[in-house]
Amino acid sequence: MLAINARNAVPHYAIGNLAAHGDPIREGQDPLHAVGVERRYAANQTVFQEGEPNEHMFRVSRGVLKIFKTLGDGRRQVTGFLYPGDLIGLGAGVSYAYTAEAITETALVSCRRSKVEDLINRSPAVARWLFSVASTELTAAQDQMLLLGRKTAVERVTSFLLNLAERAVLRGEDSDRIHVPMTRYDIADYLGVTTETVSRTITRLKALGLIRLCPNNCIHLVDADRLTELSEDEGELSRTG
């Protein structure tokens, strides 16, 4: 996942940490922005829905969004939370495979897919960039599959919190006081559990003194090392808890 250093002379759609991919796309050279249009969305507003024709790619300038898939009977799976710098609409297919919805007030740079193709044709650097972004997403998706398929509730929640913290660092934010703008319901649908389980697990972590809930949807990670242990080995909880 890509992110930016928000404070900057260069506009907030700058690319940021792409250097991590060894790619020559640098801050202030967002290739999508050159050919795209910025659009704004209110909290809870839908950007596009699963099944609609897949005509645009988006890049998050400001705000947080979620993307999710839905089953006929209403069951949802949130497949990602998107932060500034992230791309939406990478997936293949003639129609979107998921719904995208703003969690906070949001600004996106929108770009027709045909223009993206043009960019790839004209610039190998852009091609490598997009390929590397998709590859990074793929790696993250595999981590999430491991979480959904094999991790316990405690491991899921701690993994989630640490993941938010990691991404906050990439955006140049504080890593142990993380902002959590999504609801328990969204988190539950992301982690493949219920809101009650998320709530109980957070309560438990709080009771263990590993985290602290602050006002404004903020969570203070008091003992990140211990949380890291819990994110990979539930057994730890009984041995020391």
Add this chain to the structure above:
Amino acid sequence: MLAINARNAVPHYAIGNLAAHGDPIREGQDPLHAVGVERRYAANQTVFQEGEPNEHMFRVSRGVLKIFKTLGDGRRQVTGFLYPGDLIGLGAGVSYAYTAEAITETALVSCRRSKVEDLINRSPAVARWLFSVASTELTAAQDQMLLLGRKTAVERVTSFLLNLAERAVLRGEDSDRIHVPMTRYDIADYLGVTTETVSRTITRLKALGLIRLCPNNCIHLVDADRLTELSEDEGELSRTG
């Protein structure tokens, strides 16, 4: 790392289902093969392990493989089964995020990542192809997240069988007599359940007359329509079952 059974006659590296990506890379023009080397692997042989330096990309010529991630205590998540035409090693990062292991006897075309970069630089067509393959993988990964996070055991197993059937069609094989070379254990680790649950579910589908087990790890999908219903809505089972 790579145990190579060197015997290179250079046969079946045709591209197969790539046309599905609507991209101008066609049969007999595998861009990887031009710069790669074919290697062979016995069943159960490891191609590379999670954590090893990520230096190669592979394309399956013949055989079936699995890729999986492992937790410290041995829990596994199979994140994909790979068939001829599929690419291995798309993921980002300096080291492989998962282990790749041959299920059947296998032939792969191996290609250094640096050569792949060169190809992207030289050919926008290859760049678009790789991007579209990665995008397709991403879409599949999201489907799998929905399965792992929200589907019941019956839905998981039926989704899996139908998915195998779909991919068989893309390879030009029969769609209702599918070859299932992986063990119940592999399937279980792919679907995020136990071998017992997979076994019981298959038994149940068999009892309902929806599938039939044939010799040689072959499963006959007797009622694909009904299976499709079951793959998206478990409730169906009680209504009609």
Add this chain to the structure above:
DNA sequence: CGACGATTTGATGTGTTTCAACGAAGGTGG
């Protein structure tokens, strides 16, 4: 202040896991 959604907490239920055992299949070596 009042109200509605979000969150937390409690009591109970259940789908799947875990533990256990057995039969079948597939190598391996004598």
Add this chain to the structure above:
DNA sequence: CCACCTTCGTTGAAACACATCAAATCGTCG
């Protein structure tokens, strides 16, 4: 070619982590 052994697959009984149902409390905002 046949005992032997290991792995795989199936089935059964019991246990458990999480879901479900229910309700109180918190928090936010008109």
